[in-house]
Amino acid sequence: MQENGKQVRHAERAAQAQNIIVRETRCKTILNRTSISEYSLNCYTGCAHGCIYCYARFMQRFHPHPEPWGEFVDVKVNAVEVLKRQLQRMRPGEVFVSSACDGWQPIENSRRLTRACCELLMRNGFQVNVLTKSSLILRDLDLFAGYRAQIGITLTTLDESLRKLWEPGSSTIEERFQVIEEAYRKGLRTAVMFGPLLPFLSDGPDSIDDLFQKAADLRIDVIWVDALNPRPRVWPSVSRLLQKKFPELLSGYRAVLFEHLEREAYLNQLRSSIIRAAKKFRLTDRLAGYP
Numbered sequence: 001m002q003e004n005g006k007q008v009r010h011a012e013r014a015a016q017a018q019n020i021i022v023r024e025t026r027c028k029t030i031l032n033r034t035s036i037s038e039y040s041l042n043c044y045t046g047c048a049h050g051c052i053y054c055y056a057r058f059m060q061r062f063h064p065h066p067e068p069w070g071e072f073v074d075v076k077v078n079a080v081e082v083l084k085r086q087l088q089r090m091r092p093g094e095v096f097v098s099s100a101c102d103g104w105q106p107i108e109n110s111r112r113l114t115r116a117c118c119e120l121l122m123r124n125g126f127q128v129n130v131l132t133k134s135s136l137i138l139r140d141l142d143l144f145a146g147y148r149a150q151i152g153i154t155l156t157t158l159d160e161s162l163r164k165l166w167e168p169g170s171s172t173i174e175e176r177f178q179v180i181e182e183a184y185r186k187g188l189r190t191a192v193m194f195g196p197l198l199p200f201l202s203d204g205p206d207s208i209d210d211l212f213q214k215a216a217d218l219r220i221d222v223i224w225v226d227a228l229n230p231r232p233r234v235w236p237s238v239s240r241l242l243q244k245k246f247p248e249l250l251s252g253y254r255a256v257l258f259e260h261l262e263r264e265a266y267l268n269q270l271r272s273s274i275i276r277a278a279k280k281f282r283l284t285d286r287l288a289g290y291p
Contacts, residue, residue: 038093043113092125104134135175152191157202195226
């Protein structure tokens with residue numbers, strides 16, 4: 001409990017330091033059908049983690065904000081009440097938490113909407129599949145124990161200096177490992193998303209081997225791997241960081257994202273490295289998806 005308290009205080013400090021613009025909104029639905037899973041749940045629009053590559057930036061097409069992505073969060077203040085109403089007519093299934101934000105971003109520490117919604121879902125027979133970059137979820141692991149739940153983390157790299165650049169508001173890599181270790185101790189099913197792998201920074205054969213070695217060490221149950229994708233609004237964000245920190249990689253990124261033949265060759269090589277690493281560390285049966 002003492003360690004979990006430290007993580008919560010860390011989340012509070014992160015929220016204060018980032019000076020995020022918070023607005024309260026109301027939603028009509030909170031549990032929605034999705035192509036990723038049977039359902040998805042997002043109690044917030046926007047995410048204070050501010051990941052450079054975040055595909056959810058497309059949400060600003062539908063929810064315009066004057067602030068850049070990563071500098072605002074809309075809180076769906078009626079999320080719990082709406083979910084209670086939806087549960088009266090929806091068939092239980094698997095719920096991805098969360099698909100367009102991180103359900104345990106710093107503001108969840110005080111609002112506790114994701115926690116309350118997950119509790120409702122599990123009590124009504126739904127399976128909750130978590131994917132987060134936040135150690136705040138340590139607060140809630142006791143809630144998931146005994147229910148149909150899977151606790152997953154995202155890892156783009158094992159290099160903490162790269163993490164700070166690409167995922168500035170997220171928990172550290174070591175803190176994410178603590179989440180998996182604690183979930184395992186509580187008997188919960190665990191997962192990891194390796195991705196998006198960063199071209200020429202965290203996608204080489206040695207880097208992929210290191211990721212799979214860590215998955216083996218952590219006794220991960222399910223593994224996904226993803227490549228960086230040119231989704232709407234992602235390239236402007238990525239290219240700005242590259243120009244500032246890795247200008248020598250700019251043309252290479254542009255090629256593997258936008259030139260068809262280059263991208264196909266890149267993805268083929270990436271798949272080969274992933275399959276080889278999965279075999280090397282005897283994790284082939286746990287590899288659920290890759291590019």
